[in-house]
Amino acid sequence: MRLDKFLADHNIGTRKEIKEYIKNGRCKINGNVAVRSDEKINENSDEISFDGNILSYSKNHYYMLYKPQGVVSATTDGKNMTVLDILADENVKGLSPAGRLDIDTEGLLLLTDDGQLIHRLLSPKKHVDKTYEVHIKKKLSDIDIKKLEDGVDIGDKKDDGSVYPTLPAKIIKKDADSEGRPVIHLIIHEGRFHQVKRMLEAVGNEVLFLKRLSMGALILDENLKPGEYRPLNDDELKSIGAIK
Numbered sequence: 001m002r003l004d005k006f007l008a009d010h011n012i013g014t015r016k017e018i019k020e021y022i023k024n025g026r027c028k029i030n031g032n033v034a035v036r037s038d039e040k041i042n043e044n045s046d047e048i049s050f051d052g053n054i055l056s057y058s059k060n061h062y063y064m065l066y067k068p069q070g071v072v073s074a075t076t077d078g079k080n081m082t083v084l085d086i087l088a089d090e091n092v093k094g095l096s097p098a099g100r101l102d103i104d105t106e107g108l109l110l111l112t113d114d115g116q117l118i119h120r121l122l123s124p125k126k127h128v129d130k131t132y133e134v135h136i137k138k139k140l141s142d143i144d145i146k147k148l149e150d151g152v153d154i155g156d157k158k159d160d161g162s163v164y165p166t167l168p169a170k171i172i173k174k175d176a177d178s179e180g181r182p183v184i185h186l187i188i189h190e191g192r193f194h195q196v197k198r199m200l201e202a203v204g205n206e207v208l209f210l211k212r213l214s215m216g217a218l219i220l221d222e223n224l225k226p227g228e229y230r231p232l233n234d235d236e237l238k239s240i241g242a243i244k
């Protein structure tokens with residue numbers, strides 16, 4: 001693969017910036033200063049470093065997407081645009097979203113062709129934290145907060161037919177939004193269908209706007225706008241266990 005593509009995949013900069021960085025001698029291939037941005041490298045065997053940091057290569061692909069509203073978290077859909085349509089230019093086969101956000105929910109979505117990682121992140125046993133920014137219809141009372149934090153009945157049943165309440169959660173109150181609607185951050189450790197909406201319903205409230213801010217160690221990049229995406233950087237790849 002070309003050196004500049006490799007560096008761009010690591011989110012080092014735009015192709016133009018990368019050309020300049022290489023000219024300035026900031027990139028090394030197997031310990032030798034790289035001179036040309038179109039130089040061919042073997043991403044599996046060459047050691048590439050930038051500003052002295054070795055860049056690891058993963059055969060899999062990992063993208064952070066700021067999922068916009070109106071787009072479905074599926075690989076195909078007869079009616080609506082899918083999150084994969086947004087990444088179509090990447091031409092990467094086998095990408096899937098790690099979990100689903102409702103069509104009217106926005107925020108962090110990881111897309112990858114690493115099936116094992118998806119399995120690890122979504123496994124109910126792993127209890128990966130998810131933080132949501134939730135704008136709601138009315139203020140939560142202290143009693144509601146306690147109920148939501150302790151676990152509420154959202155209508156799910158266990159195999160034996162008994163109530164299957166949500167796991168303990170955490171709520172952080174935030175300032176109201178520009179329309180005066182109360183805002184909370186809700187941290188949950190499960191990923192049940194419409195979970196946040198059903199939890200708020202369980203205490204007689206209603207979700208008016210929902211955005212996922214984080215999933216495990218992965219935090220939505222503030223510089224991304226709805227509909228934008230970028231490859232994960234090395235720190236992020238390490239934090240989710242995709243590279244060592």
Ligand code: URA
Binds near residue numbers: 103193210
């Ligand atoms: N909970 C919901 O209700 N919807 C989402 O999209 C995500 C979590």
